[in-house]
Amino acid sequence: MRVTINDIAKKANVSPSTVSRVIANNPRISSTTSEKVLKIMKEMNYHPNMIARSLANRSTKIIGVIVPGAIEKAFQHPFFPEILRGIASEAHKNTYNILISSVTEVKDEKQVINELAKGGIAEGIILMTSRMKDPSIAELIKINFPFVVIGRSMVDSEINWVDNDNFSVAYELTKHFINQGHKKIALIGVSKQVVVTLDRLEGYKKALLDSNLEIDEGLIVEGKFFDDIGYGLMKKILDEGARPTGVIACDDVLAFGAIKLLTEYGLKIPDDIAVAGFNNLPLSDYSTPSLTSVEVNAFGLGAKAFQLLIKSINSNYEVFNKAIVPAQLVIRNSTLKQV
Amino acid sequence: MRVTINDIAKKANVSPSTVSRVIANNPRISSTTSEKVLKIMKEMNYHPNMIARSLANRSTKIIGVIVPGAIEKAFQHPFFPEILRGIASEAHKNTYNILISSVTEVKDEKQVINELAKGGIAEGIILMTSRMKDPSIAELIKINFPFVVIGRSMVDSEINWVDNDNFSVAYELTKHFINQGHKKIALIGVSKQVVVTLDRLEGYKKALLDSNLEIDEGLIVEGKFFDDIGYGLMKKILDEGARPTGVIACDDVLAFGAIKLLTEYGLKIPDDIAVAGFNNLPLSDYSTPSLTSVEVNAFGLGAKAFQLLIKSINSNYEVFNKAIVPAQLVIRNSTLKQV
DNA sequence: TCTTATTGTGCAACCGCTTGCCCTGCGTTT
DNA sequence: AAACGCAGGGCAAGCGGTTGCACAATAAGA
Secondary structure (H helix, E strand, O other): OOOOHHHHHHHHOOOHHHHHHHHOOOOOOOHHHHHHHHHHHHHOOOOOOHHHHHHHHOOOOEEEEEEOOOHHHHOOOOHHHHHHHHHHHHHHHOOOEEEEEEOOOOOOHHHHHHHHHHOOOOOEEEEEOOOOOOHHHHHHHHOOOOEEEEOOOOOOOOOEEEEEOHHHHHHHHHHHHHHOOOOOEEEEEEOOOOHHHHHHHHHHHHHHHHOOOOOOHHHEEEOOOOOOOHHHHHHHHHHOOOOOOEEEEOOHHHHHHHHHHHHHOOOOOOOOOEEEOOOOOHHHHOOOOOOEEEEOOHHHHHHHHHHHHHHHHHOOOOOOOEEEEOOEEEOOHHHOOOO | OOOOHHHHHHHHOOOHHHHHHHHOOOOOOOHHHHHHHHHHHHHOOOOOOHHHHHHHHOOOOEEEEEEOOOHHHHOOOOHHHHHHHHHHHHHHHOOOEEEEEEOOOOOOHHHHHHHHHHOOOOOEEEEEOOEOOOHHHHHHHHOOOOEEEEOOOOOOOOOEEEEEOHHHHHHHHHHHHHHOOOOOEEEEEEOOOEHHHHHHHHHHHHHHHHOOOOOOHHHEEEOOOOOOOHHHHHHHHHHOOOOOOEEEEOOHHHHHHHHHHHHHOOOOOOOOOEEEOOOOOHHHHOOOOOOEEEEOOHHHHHHHHHHHHHHHHHOOOOOOOEEEEOOEEEOOHHHOOOO
């Protein structure tokens, strides 16, 4: 049987409460007693039961991270681990642990929330979602539980969220293409379900308009975000006769797929057609040509999310915060004509 | 205040124990009572407190995953998230949640273990480690706590572990080079600290010996595993005058670094020199030329680890299991001479 | 020398849920 | 009609801590 506070108390000839106070470093305990108890704790290799403590304290020092859908799908893309990394880094600095939960066949959205939030396991929740309206959000609002959403979510209520400034950086990226002399620029991988891509679309459009270029709907292609169907999307554009000189993909993986096709079609990058992506995958730097991309700083996104969450946990009055984490354009060879 | 089992009991005119039994679906409760109670639970939006339940049950349905060093370092490489994905996938199927902890400045190895294991938070622990001798292992053995190590670890005691068959696949990969006519094959990124690389080294040597090729120590270059210093390692080899016709890197990132340098030196891949890596990064398929690599199935590794862990948790007698997850050679253009 | 603080501990209730055991009431058996 | 079995629930003691309050002993003040 595991050694408890009572065992220590007996051995030390003090009451359990004294032991508890020793552990808590309560100043009311004399150093004599304290040392005696500490010594015995070491001897017996004791460590307080965190569950019991949590129950008594109503504080677990755990935050929940809920991943959309099954985790095996979500983590397919490096973006999510990277966010998690940011969350974990910040959480661990604050001695919080993080509990990962995801929606599966055996546990649906509601159950996950129930367990973590109402079940008292987590003190707060970070929701990784990219959906326009996540039912979990409504639930969390209803029970008034601290949470922050990663990815601007289109809900009516005031909530905490963090996101990149997708609009601005898409604007900037599009401007970059325009400055390179491009007039027909395709945008692939937009999805109505995924807020970030919509923001990017807006930035793209604004940039074109500001430069008096027309918006050609034939150059804007929808596509699922996470599948590497850049190949197919690109094929569609070309086969329909459109001849863009530049392509912006909503994700680097999409961009690589597109490049694969373009190469097959005998087009040289960037001379015949320039290509850029988003999310700045680690290897975008290594590809040939290296890929212009947008560093979204997923790590920073995660870290910021935790910071907002902890603020929310510790404040009673309801203040809601948003944080825009800047994204940075990384220009590489795939959009730079050779001199 | 959160609604408890007592509130429900009062409202339903039954005892708390009855409510508890309703929740547990205990057959002793009549369906009449059961329905009445369930109805009230819904009405009051009740969900049992998992912490209290865990305390009473001595079961948390949580497993801990301990990441070596600070999580922000470890997760730099896609290998770890991929393992985590495997763990989480399997865990969630079994309605286990996973708690991520990592060793930081504020919480050292021992504290992390204490909290998770002795603190009763986790029922078992998965240790991601690649070090030869991890002090955490000794600690876990000492307190007789269920755990499994990912990555064959060189400890004397019997423990649970999972790993890839690095030896065999390295053998196979080296043979592949040899079959392509290579006689001078470099191996870069070997590190004494990292067991997997040592296993790979063994497989590499064996393959050479079996083909009566000599082992040239000048072609075996040590290097930190996770840094993208493939560039530098490769440079070292060439600058020292060695002229391999093939290069095996212990990681794809290293391979990309090497390729970068080789390209700068005007060498064509694979015609002048063939290159292969390990870990089969998602983008190894997209690079030009596409990179021959080894799919280590990190996902499977994680999943298997969980399976062993759950077995260990549920069995009282001490049986220790090892699992070798097969790794698969993925041959691509970087090692195939053009026909 | 007799209060009055001050310091150091112990008591016991509580956090919210589980579970072994006991009790009641009713239908069966003989 | 007495004895018995069984279904359905309640009691209360945990699980392993925390903490407000009471209290004893010692130090300080009058």
